Amino acid sequence: MDTIYPSLVHIVGEGYASFRREELFTYSKDLGTSEPKWPDYVAAPKTAEQVAEILKLANREKVPVVPLGGGMSLAGLALPLKGGIALDLKRMDRIIEVNEKGRYAVVEAGVSHGKLTAYLHNQHPHLMHSEPGAPPAATIGGNLAIHGQGDLAHPYGFNTDMINGMEIVLPTGEICKFGSCAVGAGWFTLHPLPDVGLFLGWNGATGIITKVSLRLFPYKKFREMEIFVVEDENLIPEILYELTHLGLTEDLVAFSSAIPPFSDRLHHVSINVTGDSEAEIELKRRLIFEVKLAKYIESGVGGIAAVSQAIQRPQVSKSADWKKGGGFEYVGSIMPVSAYPECYRRGAEISTRHHIPYTILGRVIGCGHAMMFSWSYAFNRADEKTVRHAREALHETDNIVMDLGGVIWKPAVFGQELLLAKMDVNTLSLMKKIKLLLDPNNIMNPGNWEVD
Ligand SMILES: Cc1cc2nc3c(=O)[nH]c(=O)nc-3n(C[C@H](O)[C@H](O)[C@H](O)COP(=O)(O)OP(=O)(O)OC[C@H]3O[C@@H](n4cnc5c(N)ncnc54)[C@H](O)[C@@H]3O)c2cc1C
Structure with a gap:
């Protein structure tokens, strides 16, 4: 000491x-x-x-x-x-370079998402990065360490799919670079060198991300969000399939929540449309609603919600005070889009049993390749009983994810143990070898991804 x-x-x-x-x-x-x-x-x-x-x-x-x-x-x-x-790591917050034409930003890992968004907005208004729905203080490094996803998940995938290069400090103290930057060729691509990426999704258990080159994407000036509503949860997968086939939306999120009460048991798809002009937005709107979603509207099973403050796509943080006293935690999972109806039904059942208003949300990843599905549980910090209910609900939800054949995302230790218990034995053995090789004294975030 x-x-x-x-x-x-x-x-x-x-x-x-x-x-x-x-x-x-x-x-x-x-x-x-x-x-x-x-x-x-x-x-x-x-x-x-x-x-x-x-x-x-x-x-x-x-x-x-x-x-x-x-x-x-x-x-x-x-x-x-x-x-x-x-x-x-929050002092490591330099934005080192933005390459406008190459569409990437090189940043230190402690740069917050809020800072990068504000910087791009002011200095490079034609560019954006995929920002998670997390509070703006969330950092680029922390988000990559848990395989986060942001508002460009559809169509570009996980934020960890948007990396052009990384600097990592290995547990034993060596500083390594990955991607084109490793051969002094700039920070514009992660490929085509041999893959030695052993750091993403490890919660820092195999090394510390200190610098990242993140891909940037066109920021469109004209932006609009529409909410399409149906009563039948079974329709959501096919609606998302139609919309991802069309491929004209920037972000697609399906959600249902008990609060406000008039939205209870309804299923909303928030559809973000962007463009360089009003005319482009209008064309996309027409293709979405008059072509792709017309059959639901004409048969009376779906409609467009007037977007009011109350019903806009929930930022899950808003559910944090539903128990009054301010607290929430969610289970995230990566699931096939087809799992939406079952995820909703089972999640709502757990919430009801634990006396917590349900909030269930799924963001499309890629061209409908998967969905990040989350179940949020609010509690009152000052009331241990509600904390216990939330904790139990979280554990039950982890079990549901495994039951439904999904993968728990950013699992707590309880969820990590469920995943490791089900892991292919050869994969588990490789994880152990990697951990031992990189972190021989097991100093890095011990207790997380404990594969020993
Ligand atoms: C209301 C709310 C909404 C959210 N919405 C989203 C969302 O839409 N998408 C999403 O992806 N996430 C979301 N999150 C989860 C989370 O806030 C984000 O993923 C966030 O980006 C995590 O970054 P952080 O800096 O807070 O990480 P931390 O919590 O500080 O760290 C996360 C993990 O990574 C490790 N770590 C941190 N920095 C590094 C580093 N530089 N190198 C190696 N390991 C490191 C930590 O030890 C920890 O295990 C949300 C959270 C909240 C509260």
């Missing part, structure tokens, strides 16, 4: 390392239902070299290191389950 703190101060500078309870306090909690877990130290490096020095120190001292971006992933993923150093 006595040698670690002065060493951290030596690496990151006075004022950026601490072992004081009052400063460790915020690092011991996250926004969800997890019990507090205390780190022994916090350090906030400014550079990849400082990260490397900290990891070397941690290996010498055999002390865990838990990277932290915005801490918005819920599910306890950035909590120091086994103590050690909370590595706060």
Whole structure:
């Protein structure tokens, strides 16, 4: 203890390392239902070299290191389950380069999504990145470490499919580059070198992402959102199939929620249409509603909702106060689009049983290749009974995802164990070898993806 703190101060500078309870306090909690877990130290490096020095120190001292971006992933993923150093990466927040014509941005991993969005809006208004629906403080690195997805998931896929290059600090302290940047050719592509990508989706358990080149996409000036509503959940997969076939929408999200009451048991598809002119928007609208969705409208099973504040596509954070007292956590999963009706029915049943208004949402990923499906459970932080209900509902939902043949996304430890128990034995064995090879002293976010 006595040698670690002065060493951290030596690496990151006075004022950026601490072992004081009052400063460790915020690092011991996250926004969800997890019990507090205390780190022994916090350090906030400014550079990849400082990260490397900290990891070397941690290996010498055999002390865990838990990277932290915005801490918005819920599910306890950035909590120091086994103590050690909370590595706060938010100071690594430089936007290094935006290549307008090459459509990419090179950023440090601690850059928040909000910061990148604002920067692009001001400096490069023709470009956008795929921003998750998370609070703006969520970081680029943290989102990639859990395979996040944003508002360009349809048609471009997971945010981790939009990487042109990465810099990673390995658990043993070496700084590695991946992609064209590894051969000094700039940050414009991740391919075609041999694939050595072992870091995405690992929650930092195999290394720390310190720099990323992210693909950018055209930002269209004219934007419109329509909500298509049906009563029968069984229609949602075919509606999404029709719309992804047409391929004219920027974002497609299906959702149902108990609040506001008039939307209860209705199924909404939010359809985002963008264009360079009003005429382009109008053409797309007509193709969507007068051609693709006409049969539902004419047969009276579906219609267009007037978009009001109350019924716009829910940002799941809005459901956080439904129990009053402010708290929510959700299970995310990656599912086939065809699973929507069953996901809705089983999720609504769990919510009802736990006295929580249901919020169920699925965002299309790719050309309908999958859906990120989430079930949110609100609780009142001051009322332990509601927290317990939410926790139980989360666990039951993890089990449902496995039952339905889906994959839990950004699973908490409980969900990670379900997935590892079902994992192909050879794949599991490879994961163990990778972990041991990269992190021989098991210092990196121990307790997460615990494959030993
Ligand atoms: C209301 C709400 C809505 C959300 N909507 C979405 C959404 O639409 N799409 C989506 O993808 N997510 C969503 N999320 C989940 C989450 O907030 C985001 O994925 C967020 O981008 C995670 O980034 P973070 O910086 O907060 O990560 P953190 O919570 O800080 O970290 C996530 C994990 O990655 C590790 N980690 C952090 N930084 C690094 C790094 N640089 N290198 C290696 N490992 C690292 C941490 O140890 C932890 O295990 C939502 C969350 C909330 C609360």
